[in-house]
Amino acid sequence: MKSSAIAVSGLRKKYGDKVVLDGIDFDVAAGSVFSMLGPNGAGKTTAVNILATLLKADAGTVRVAGHDVATETKQVRAAIGVTGQFAAVDELLSGRENLQLMADLRRVRGGDRLVARLLERFDLVESADKYASTYSGGMRRKLDLAMTLVGNPRVIFLDEPTTGLDVRSRRTMWAIVRELVAEGTTIFLTTQYLDEADLLADQLVVLDQGHIVAQGTPEELKRRIPGTxxxxxxxxxxxxxxxxxxxxxxxxxxxxxxxxxxxxxxxxxxxxxxxxxxxxxxxxxxxxxxTPDLDDVFLALTGRTSTEATAE
Missing domain, CATH: 3.30.70 (Alpha-Beta Plaits)
Incomplete structure (x- = not known):
């Protein structure tokens, strides 16, 4: 049985009178892909920000990579990587320079060798010395994830990593995610694409109005919904x-x-x-x-399709 990379119990957060997270609980097995789904405003981003030490919870306990996010913030940050919805690359630098900057900030020994390996792994060698401003959306996402890997994180938070990408770029990102998991990395994925969660996630939760309304494997959730x-x-x-x-x-x-x-x-x-x-x-x-797909599950549990939720 795999140990927990993330353990969340009774997590609560509110802004004024609005309760965003109302005592949620879940565990993420080490070396797996865990996906959080939900309509806009469900509380996904708030949950990720708390897990990544960017927000403080009002109540509950959260442990990431074995460390308490409230009392062991430095240890948590040393163990995680965060790739946001929009690629956080410096467009005035080349791809190589972006990676070298991260290696310098992380004080990585042998930074030049690491940068060369990451450029090769993410198929960015030919464009390594071009400005990031000239990169396509898919190339920027790959560079962004490569920068996240500079610190060799045990847990990676991917916030809608393929939003706006073409089909080929999405498949490339999926292949990279699978490779990372095969190496033992834990992936926490938020996505608006239900086919992405269905394809990649070992476990998922559906969050709605601050509550977890369902959790399990994609197949378990689909079996709960009649309609075959x-x-x-x-x-x-x-x-x-x-x-x-x-x-x-x-x-x-x-x-x-x-x-x-x-x-x-x-x-x-x-x-x-x-x-x-x-x-x-x-x-x-x-x-x-x-057979029912995750969009059917989403509709049954939240009262709207993923397309409707995204449009909102």
């Missing part, structure tokens, strides 16, 4: 109408001549459904199984 169904599309209206009558629980889909049929997605029930179609000589032009 088979989607059928028919080429002929007669086949569509007949199937609608003979398939138990079938409802019209969102496209013409499509049906949604409730199912547990298991092979036995799928065979029974197809046999039912064969009995009535019905041919489905398209056939697919759909």
């Amino acid at each position: 169904h088979v989607r059928l599309r028919f080429a002929e209206p007669d086949e569509f109408e007949t199937a609608a009558r003979v398939l138990p629980g079938a409802t019209k889909g969102d496209q013409e001549f499509t049906l949604r049929v409730p199912s547990d997605g298991e092979s036995k029930s799928l065979r029974a459904l197809l046999d039912r179609l064969d009995e009535h000589r019905i041919n489905a032009q398209e056939f697919s199984v759909h």
Whole structure:
């Protein structure tokens, strides 16, 4: 069983009369990816700022890398790295100079060798001596994360690391996260992309109005939400109408001549459904199984989709 890299108990924070965090509890296993989801204003940023020693909690206990954030601030800061939503690079310096600056500030021995390794690891060698102002969004995010790694942190806080990136850059960041975890680093991830949390997170919590409304693995949360169904599309209206009558629980889909049929997605029930179609000589032009995703979980728990929450 993995030890805890982060342990939070009874965490509370309020601003005036507004309670932002109302006694939340969670543990993050060392060497894992932990994701915090929630609508804007749910308290995610406040939680991260407290864990990263940037804010003081009103109540509760928080230990990061084995140290109390309230009484052992220096030890916590020495063990963590923080990559914010917007890349914190100096645009008047080159990529190499940004990394060298961090190495100097951290008083890292062999800083030149470390900088060279990080440039190679993040595929920034060719652009190393160009001003950071000329970098693309994806390159800036990679440089920002590389700067975070200069201190060899045991715990890294990633605040929406792929916001605004193209698909290729997002996948590159995902690969880097996996590599870091494989090396034993703990990642605390906040993201507005539910597919990102689904793909990367070992454990996650859904935060809403200062309360944790769900926690577990992505698969555990998705199993809590009903909605697995088979989607059928028919080429002929007669086949569509007949199937609608003979398939138990079938409802019209969102496209013409499509049906949604409730199912547990298991092979036995799928065979029974197809046999039912064969009995009535019905041919489905398209056939697919759909299971709830994290957006369904988000909607069920918070009353809105992730898109709506982001728009707010």
